[in-house]
Amino acid sequence: MTKMHIKLTVNGKAEELLAEPRELLIHVLRERLNLTGAHIGCETSHCGACTVEMNGKSVKSCTVFAAQANGAEITTIEGLGSPDALHVLQRSFREHHGLQCGFCTPGMITRAHRLLQENPAPTEDEVRFGMAGNLCRCTGYQNIVKSILAAASEINAAQEAAE
Amino acid sequence: MNDLSPSREERIANLKGLGCSRKRVEDVRFTQGKGNYVDDIKLPGMLQGDFVRSPYAHARVISVNKEAALALPGVIAVLTAEDLAPLNLHWMPTLAGDKQMVLADGKVLFQGQEVAFVVAEDRYIAADAVELVEVEYEELPVLTDPFAALESDVVLREDLEGQSAGAHGPRRHHNHIFLWEEGDKAATEQVLDSADVVAEEMIYYHRTHPCPLETCGAVASMDKVNGKLTLWGTFQAPHVVRTVASLLSGIEEHNIRVVSPDIGGGFGNKVGVYPGYVCSIVASIVTGRPVKWVEDRMENLMATAFARDYWMKGRIAATKEGKITGLWCHVTADHGAFDACADPTKFPAGFFHICTGSYDIPVAYVGVDGVYTNKAPGGVAYRCSFRVTEAAYFIERMVEVLAIELGMDAAELRRINFIRADQFPYHSALGWEYDSGDYHTAWDKALAAVDYAGLRREQAGRVEAFKRGETRKLLGIGLTHFTEIVGAGPVKNCDILGMGMFDSCEIRIHPTGSAIARLGTISQGQGHATTFAQILASEIGLPADSITIEEGDTDTAPYGLGTYGSRSTPVAGAAAAMVGRKIRAKAQMIAAWLLEVHEGDLDWDVDRFVVKGAPERFKTMKDIAYAAYNQAIPGLEPGLEAVSYYDPPNMTYPFGAYICVMEIDVDTGEHEIRQFYALDDCGTRINPMVIEGQVHGGLTEALAIAMGQEIAYDDIGNCKTATLMDFFIPTAWETPNYTTDFTETPSPHHPIGAKGVGESPNVGGVPAFSNAVHDAFRAFGLRHAHMPHDHWRIWKIANQLGLHG
Known part of the structure; x- marks a missing residue:
């Protein structure tokens, strides 16, 4: 199968690769770029374990072709924080027990990150609605919602203090 | 003179032991996307396996034609029951005393049943090859209702024909498996017949599925140079998988290493042994290369345990x-x-x-x-x-x-x-x-x-x-x-494939007062690395933060029956407490020697042994751990480690x-x-x-x-x-x-x-x-x-x- 030349920026780093037209973004991220944070849970866009950011939007990378990501800016969980400087959401999920098996967590946090860009001070209902594309089998969501609301408060408080 | 600060309360808090809402140690990795699940494993030369599955719920398999699939560049092998039969692996025993086809042997019995296993250079080629395998079926009458099945002339399990008894007693019909009874039927019926009030109802608890967010999968790697098979997989009971793999394959148990890496939820779905595991092992042995198999969601819901x-x-x-x-x-x-x-x-x-x-x-x-x-x-x-x-x-x-x-x-x-x-x-x-x-x-x-x-x-x-x-x-x-x-459960009446349902914990205290403990269980999100350390912390007086917990690698962890049925805390958690008490018993002997008193003159106090009546004279567990490695104590072996196998009484x-x-x-x-x-x-x-x-x-x-x-x-x-x-x-x-x-x-x-x-x-x-x-x-x-x-x-x-x- 003829391969396509694809350039994309992942977590701030320029990447170039040849991919089949049918190759999925999640496979490029996980198998070519060794970014295994985003997971595959259903391959039909339902579970959200594969959620990454593409050009400022949350996408389910199991149903995005690599070719569609040509020229795109991608952020994955690996790009959100570093071991020495965790993202507020990463800290908050731990603080509020917003995860158990960890399989949905990278998608959850990546989606929550975008949600808080879209709506920096969401209500509980808005968090629940905004996160409805990401399934979790372990937590029952209560502590995920708590983690996100707490992170939003912390970010907003920090911004107010800075202003 | 020893300093009596910090206070007892501060020392208890410092342990982060029982009763403490300790933050989970696992989360540091998981929140950064640094978990290591089976599909994250990537080995040099690794091949990908994928199944051809039956579209029919009941059919004879007339023929399987692999030619077109094998002709596709990048396809390494296509396995069928015929290929597995010489190894006697076309069927496998189930946990319930029955047997199950690994690959369709002459017929299929449910939609989604495994018919052939394709092995290819990558997942895309494998998926293409699955489409190219030509299977000819002859449809048979389908039984989906258990009441009708018990009346029907249609024989589902032809392999059991003529067997009037199974693993759990007599079978009264060819689609019957067992009748299992408990209690006093006659006395109960007598009470019902003479009762003031009797309520009667048929209550159906419908078929459902555990559906963990991570599906089941495995990576098998047969190293032909040293004769060792390593099998990573979504196993809630890795030690039992090793034993079963040894019994099925004939590879000696010490030459098999089973590893459960991080598991993305189990909920019972990852207790059993599935055809994908067996086929991955066989494919690795046949090809000499590592083989990965990870089912997709449809396969999980259709074919993996309901x-x-x-x-x-x-x-x-x-x-x-x-x-x-x-x-x-x-x-x-x-x-x-x-x-x-x-x-x-x-x-x-x-x-x-x-x-x-x-x-x-x-x-x-x-x-x-x-x-x-x-x-x-x-x-x-x-x-x-x-x-x-x-x-x-x-x-x-x-x-x-x-x-x-x-x-x-x-x-x-x-x-x-x-x-x-x-x-x-x-x-x-x-x-x-x-x-x-x-x-x-x-x-x-x-x-x-x-x-x-x-x-x-x-x-x-x-x-x-x-x-x-x-x-x-x-x-x-x-x-x-x-x-x-x-x-x-109690070994006297609980076993799985003959293995008693005890569990285990092994601990090594390091000279500087930290420790590693390993257990026979495996977390699938329950947070064992956090909570088992808390049990141990309270028992041995070292902070939970200084205790590493490991599970899931059969080469290093003691044998245990795994995690399901809420058994980790009752059984392995008990083993952790008991192993802590063994450590404390030896620590008491070391403390007695260091303090030049009789063992009986010491009291345990949170994280130390204290001389009775002389609270300023004590040795902390940290002191004792060091002494275990740097002092020649008469009558005592050096070191501080222990193992406990716990057989629960009830x-x-x-x-x-x-x-x-x-x-x-x-x-x-x-x-x-x-x-x-x-x-x-x-x-x-x-x-x-x-x-x-x-x-x-x-x-x-x-x-x-x-x-x-x-x-x-x-x-x-x-x-x-x-x-x-x-x-x-x-x-x-x-x-x-x-x-x-x-x-x-x-x-x-x-x-x-x-x-x-x-x-x-x-x-x-x-x-x-x-x-x-x-x-x-x-x-x-x-x-x-x-x-x-x-x-x-x-x-x-x-x-x-x-x-x-």
């Missing part, structure tokens, strides 16, 4: 005052095409005979008929200890039906029948010894917390308002008091009181959960934060099961629910907030009194949600309606009761 599917016919007898006098139950259990239930060997219906529940019932009988049908095999304990969910649902529905029959309040009916606190240890009519409990206290606390009397008044007012045409919403109050049986019996308050829209069938109160008693509480998280998660799985989740088939055996579009998993939007609460009745036989909690919310949650639906319609004559209670089915209840005018 749960439940119990038709439970019940009869419950009582006096006219409501005292229960007897319970009778017959189950028709649909096991699918092979009996692959994951139960302790001697219990073909698991611990279903806990079905007398929380009640003091003098006489009872239960019989379970296992039946073959053209559905996927399984029958695993989905967030459940071996059919305990079915049992709890059965009794909690039967009590509600009896309350209707008696015209009594269901909370009061429960109260007058509870086993009293002074009756423990309590011997149930079906043979269990309940270790401890205080049901009345829990029940009263729960009813008070929700203002039960006030809710009933509101409900009565709502019914009147509905009748006057002022509202179209009804109010349901769903009650449950469940008793679980977990922590399998199961543990967690219980709880759950109340669900639900609004139901009569015209749309939609529901809204207004309040859910969950009181759990899991004995000693190790980490309240983790317990609460487990309860939230288990309740949400219960919500799914009760309100919409099912594995459904059409008449010709097509699985209608094989994607997450059709198989209901609640999102954050549908899921309510829960209120958690507790009482604490320690287990008298467990070293720290802990009972296990992970499955309680699923066991108790399903009847609480379901009873709320039923209760909403009780005033209009509803007695029983089968789950799942999705909007359509609730609408139908309302319609059949004539509520749509």
Whole structure:
């Protein structure tokens, strides 16, 4: 199968690769770029374990072709924080027990990150609605919602203090 | 002179031991996307396996033509039953004493059954090759109904023809697997015949699926140079997998290393051995390269172990005052095409005979008929200890039906029948010894917390308002008091494939006072790395933060039976406590030598041994650990390590009181959960934060099961629910907030009194949600309606009761 030349920026780093037209973004991220944070849970866009950011939007990378990501800016969980400087959401999920098996967590946090860009001070209902594309089998969501609301408060408080 | 600061309280806090809501150590990795799940494993030269699966539920396989697939560049092999037969691996034993085809041997028995295994350079080529394998089928009549299967001339399991007995006794029909009975049938029937009141009902606990977010998978790597096979996979019981792999393959057990890496949820789905594991191993041996197989979601839902599917016919007898006098139950259990239930060997219906529940019932009988049908095999304990969910649902529905029959309040009916606190240890009519409990206290606390009397008044007012045409919403109050049986189990009667169901913990204390401990269990999200360290911290006086916990690598961890059936805390948690006590016993000898006193002159105090009457003279565990490695102590070996294998004397019996308050829209069938109160008693509480998280998660799985989740088939055996579009998993939007609460009745036989909690919310949650639906319609004559209670089915209840005018 003829391969396509694809350039994309992942977590701030320029990447170039040849991919089949049918190759999925999640496979490029996980198998070519060794970014295994985003997971595959259903391959039909339902579970959200594969959620990454593409050009400022949350996408389910199991149903995005690599070719569609040509020229795109991608952020994955690996790009959100570093071991020495965790993202507020990463800290908050731990603080509020917003995860158990960890399989949905990278998608959850990546989606929550975008949600808080879209709506920096969401209500509980808005968090629940905004996160409805990401399934979790372990937590029952209560502590995920708590983690996100707490992170939003912390970010907003920090911004107010800075202003 | 030793410094007496920090204070005792500060030293206790510093340990982060029992009772502390310690933050989870696992989360540091998981929140950064640095978990290591099976599909994250990438080895040099690794191939990808994929299955050709049957589109038919029952058919003869006339031929399998691999030519076109093998001709595709990048395809390395296509395995069929014919290829596995010379190795005797075309069939494999199941955990339930039956056998199962690894690849279709002459016929297929359920839709999605594995027919051929394609091995290719990558997943895309493998998927292409699957399409190129040509299989010719001849359709056979399909049996999806277990009652019809027991009457039919159609023989599903031709391989068993002429075998009038199976692993669990006589088979009375060619589609019959076993009849398993417990209790006194004659005495129970006598009580039923002469009772004031008998309530009778058929209660179906529908087929569903654990559906962990991570599907099942494995990576097999046969190293032909040193003869070692390494198998990574989604295994809830890695040590048993090693033993089974050795017995099946003939590779000596020391040459097999099984590793469970991080597991993305299990819920019972990852207990069994699946054809994908076997085929990956064979493919690695054949090709000499590592082979990965990871099923997709459709494969997981269609073919990998289902749960439940119990038709439970019940009869419950009582006096006219409501005292229960007897319970009778017959189950028709649909096991699918092979009996692959994951139960302790001697219990073909698991611990279903806990079905007398929380009640003091003098006489009872239960019989379970296992039946073959053209559905996927399984029958695993989905967030459940071996059919305990079915049992709890059965009794909690039967009590509600009896309350209707008696015209009594269901909370009061429960109260007058509870086993009293002074009756423990309590011997149930079906043979269990309940270790401890205080049901009345829990029940009263729960009813008070929700203002039960006030809710009933509101409900009565709502019914009147509905009748006057002022509202179209009804109010349901769903009650449950469940008793679980977990922590399998005593080796004398619990084993899996002959392996006793003990568990283990091994610990090494390092010279500087930190430690590594390994256990025979494996976390799938339960947070073992956090909580087992807490048990050890309290026992050995070293901070939990200084104790690394490892599980899941059979080359390093001691043998154990794994994590399922809420057994990790009751069994491996007990082993952790016991191994800590061994360490402390040696530490005491070292401290005595260092302090130049007799061992008996020392007291243990949080993290140190103190000379009696001389509090300034002590040695901390940190001091002792160092001494163990740098002092020549007469009569003592150097070092400080120990191992403990714990064989529990009994199961543990967690219980709880759950109340669900639900609004139901009569015209749309939609529901809204207004309040859910969950009181759990899991004995000693190790980490309240983790317990609460487990309860939230288990309740949400219960919500799914009760309100919409099912594995459904059409008449010709097509699985209608094989994607997450059709198989209901609640999102954050549908899921309510829960209120958690507790009482604490320690287990008298467990070293720290802990009972296990992970499955309680699923066991108790399903009847609480379901009873709320039923209760909403009780005033209009509803007695029983089968789950799942999705909007359509609730609408139908309302319609059949004539509520749509």
